[in-house]
Amino acid sequence: MPEQAVAGGKENSVETPVETTRERLLNVAEQRFGEGGYEGTSLRAITVAAAANIAAVNYHFGSKEALLRAAVARAMAPVNTERRRRLDQLEAGSPTPEQLIRAFIEPGLDLVLRRGERGAVVARFIGRIAFDPSQRIRDLYAAESDPIESRYLSALQAALPQAAPESVAFGYVNMLGLLALHQSQALSRTPGVAEDEDPSKLAENLIAFLVAAFDKGLRS
Amino acid sequence: MPEQAVAGGKENSVETPVETTRERLLNVAEQRFGEGGYEGTSLRAITVAAAANIAAVNYHFGSKEALLRAAVARAMAPVNTERRRRLDQLEAGSPTPEQLIRAFIEPGLDLVLRRGERGAVVARFIGRIAFDPSQRIRDLYAAESDPIESRYLSALQAALPQAAPESVAFGYVNMLGLLALHQSQALSRTPGVAEDEDPSKLAENLIAFLVAAFDKGLRS
DNA sequence: GTCTATACGAAGATAGAC
DNA sequence: GTCTATCTTCGTATAGAC
Numbered sequence: 001m002p003e004q005a006v007a008g009g010k011e012n013s014v015e016t017p018v019e020t021t022r023e024r025l026l027n028v029a030e031q032r033f034g035e036g037g038y039e040g041t042s043l044r045a046i047t048v049a050a051a052a053n054i055a056a057v058n059y060h061f062g063s064k065e066a067l068l069r070a071a072v073a074r075a076m077a078p079v080n081t082e083r084r085r086r087l088d089q090l091e092a093g094s095p096t097p098e099q100l101i102r103a104f105i106e107p108g109l110d111l112v113l114r115r116g117e118r119g120a121v122v123a124r125f126i127g128r129i130a131f132d133p134s135q136r137i138r139d140l141y142a143a144e145s146d147p148i149e150s151r152y153l154s155a156l157q158a159a160l161p162q163a164a165p166e167s168v169a170f171g172y173v174n175m176l177g178l179l180a181l182h183q184s185q186a187l188s189r190t191p192g193v194a195e196d197e198d199p200s201k202l203a204e205n206l207i208a209f210l211v212a213a214f215d216k217g218l219r220s
Numbered sequence: 221m222p223e224q225a226v227a228g229g230k231e232n233s234v235e236t237p238v239e240t241t242r243e244r245l246l247n248v249a250e251q252r253f254g255e256g257g258y259e260g261t262s263l264r265a266i267t268v269a270a271a272a273n274i275a276a277v278n279y280h281f282g283s284k285e286a287l288l289r290a291a292v293a294r295a296m297a298p299v300n301t302e303r304r305r306r307l308d309q310l311e312a313g314s315p316t317p318e319q320l321i322r323a324f325i326e327p328g329l330d331l332v333l334r335r336g337e338r339g340a341v342v343a344r345f346i347g348r349i350a351f352d353p354s355q356r357i358r359d360l361y362a363a364e365s366d367p368i369e370s371r372y373l374s375a376l377q378a379a380l381p382q383a384a385p386e387s388v389a390f391g392y393v394n395m396l397g398l399l400a401l402h403q404s405q406a407l408s409r410t411p412g413v414a415e416d417e418d419p420s421k422l423a424e425n426l427i428a429f430l431v432a433a434f435d436k437g438l439r440s
Numbered sequence: 441g442t443c444t445a446t447a448c449g450a451a452g453a454t455a456g457a458c
Numbered sequence: 459g460t461c462t463a464t465c466t467t468c469g470t471a472t473a474g475a476c
Contacts, residue, residue, distance in 0.1 A: 021442075037353025039259035043469060053444050058470065060442090131351045131401075133257020135408075170425055177401040178394055181351075188355070205390055205439060212437030217429040241459085262451065273461055278454060280459095 022060045024050040029071045034125035034187075038068055038137050069140055072129055075122050076144040082107035087151055097159045098211045101175065104152060105210070108179045109203045113186065120186040127184030130176075145176075160214065167218040175210055182206060242280045244270040249291045254345035254407075258288055258357050289360055292349055295342050296364040302327035307371050317379045318431045321395065324372060325430070328399045329423045333406065340406040347404030350396070365396075380434065387438040395430055402426060 019027070028050040032041040043064050047054050061067040086103035095103075112123040130141045149172075157168045182202060239247070248270040252261045263284055267274045281287040306323035315323075332343040350361045369392070377388045402422060 033353075035353075037257070037259060039257060040354050042467075044467080053442095054469090055445085055471085056443070064469065128353050131404075132353065133253075133255075133348050134260050167425070171429070174398055174401070174429060178397060181394070181397040181401075184351075205387070208439065209391070209394060209433045209437040212435065213429045213433035215432065216436060217432030219425060219428065263453070264451065273459090275454080275461065276459085284453070 021050070021052050021056055025052060025056060025060060025067065026071050026074060029067055030075060030125045031121050033068060033071065034121060034128050034184075037128060038064075038132055039134065043067075065136075065140075068129075068137070071125070072140050072144055075126050076141075079107045079111060079126075080144065080148060082111055083148055087148065087155070091151075091155060095155060095159055097156065097214045098207070100152065100155050100159060101210050101214065102207055104175060105179055105207050106203055108183060109206070110200060112183070113202075114200075123183040123186035124188075127180045127182070127186065130180040131184065156214075160218065162220050163218040164220055167220070171210075171214050171218055174213070178206060178210065241270070241272050241276055245272060245277060245280060245287065246291050246294060249287055250295060250345045251341050253288060253291065254341060254348050254404075257348060258284075258352055259354065285356075285360075288349070288357070291345070292360050292364055295346050296361075299327045299331060299346075300364065300368060302331055303368055307368065307375070311371075311375060315375060315379055317376065317434045318427070320372065320375050320379055321430050321434065322427055324395060325399055325427050326423055328403060329426070330420060332403070333422075334420075343403040343406035344408075347400045347402070347406065350400040351404065376434075380438065382440050383438040384440055387440070391430075391434050391438055394433070398426060398430065 025046065028046050029041075032046055032049065035041070043057050044054055046067075047056055050056075057064065057067050061070055083103060086107070090099055090103055108126075109123070112119045112126070115122075126141070129137060132138050132141075153168060153172055156172065157163070157165060160168060163171075245266065248266050249261075252266055252269065255261070263277050264274055266287075267276055270276075277284065277287050281290055303323060306327070310319055310323060328346075329343070332339045332346070335342075346361070349357060352358050352361075373388060373392055376392065377383070377385060380388060383391075
């Protein structure tokens, strides 16, 4: 990728990151899809905001849905990497439910919320897509987290031997749902409820909530 | 168009429920909005399925969004009524967290899932709207449950005196989110996770999960 | 290779005639 | 109450300029 192109005679100025059209499209897509949803966001709105031509989406990605797919993949990549890394570590021993929950939640919240405003945009985007009204869109997200799902389920079951498999799956669905919920609220100033002051505090609160639920709230 | 039209001299025939255009539009809207979301569902699709003209929506409701508003209000009415009734009862004494959680969850799941296929459509509709990507749509739902929210928050705080107000609010948000999640999955055959066999079982599982989280998972 | 201008058919919501 | 007509905007496709 050719950014930072030449500080030559009079060319690009000092500060600009010089993103490619492709990158700008992905960045804007993250922002807009996270704000208005997939169906609620037009390609025209995206291309205008990205200072690109309407045809750029088709050229770089092939279709609106392919653009979404690419954005989801890019947003999820670091989260998945971190989750895999932690699972690798934990699976060496006998992890507690709390360790496993932490290994799932923190990469989703922490990692994504700790990079300033930009990270919050990514978090909201992921959270919204995970709950999109359309099955087809939700499947896009599911495909990105599926590979790790079975590893988590197995590990959780081992850590909670007294819980029935359906109960473990039930807990996992709830964990996934609550994570997506708080991710999707990343940029909403919910008046009255001001618990989003500190991202790491949110993570701790959510983990404590889930640990208690997994520990005492699952049927055998 | 009027199917079965006319059996001559007498009025409408025996079998047909004789829904008005307005009712058919609301029924179809519930089904379609719950399936594809607000933005993902066209007025044309709704009016065709309701055997009504494309302009009927504008005549009966004024706009697509007004149709949604009417559908939300109709769907939420019995839930809110039941919640109010239970709150009235409970507020007479000193309700436990479990009683309060039950009073919130059961009207949302039970009441709506216990009326056959039709109820599941309503549940999915409510659950999806509550999580819609668009802020404006979510507000429509929020407006319907807002009036009761403060009553629940007060009652929960009283039942959990050791918990900080932000924690109680945090728990309430999570309760709302998990209810909407399971409502929205009302009609999805999620393969692998088959916990939706029995609605009342789902309610019990969710209540147990939340009670444990409220009990031991909230910070002071 | 990238990007632009422009066109097309389908579907959007609404207004006004009937 | 119903329907047609209309005007906008959608996603996509293409032909050609840098």
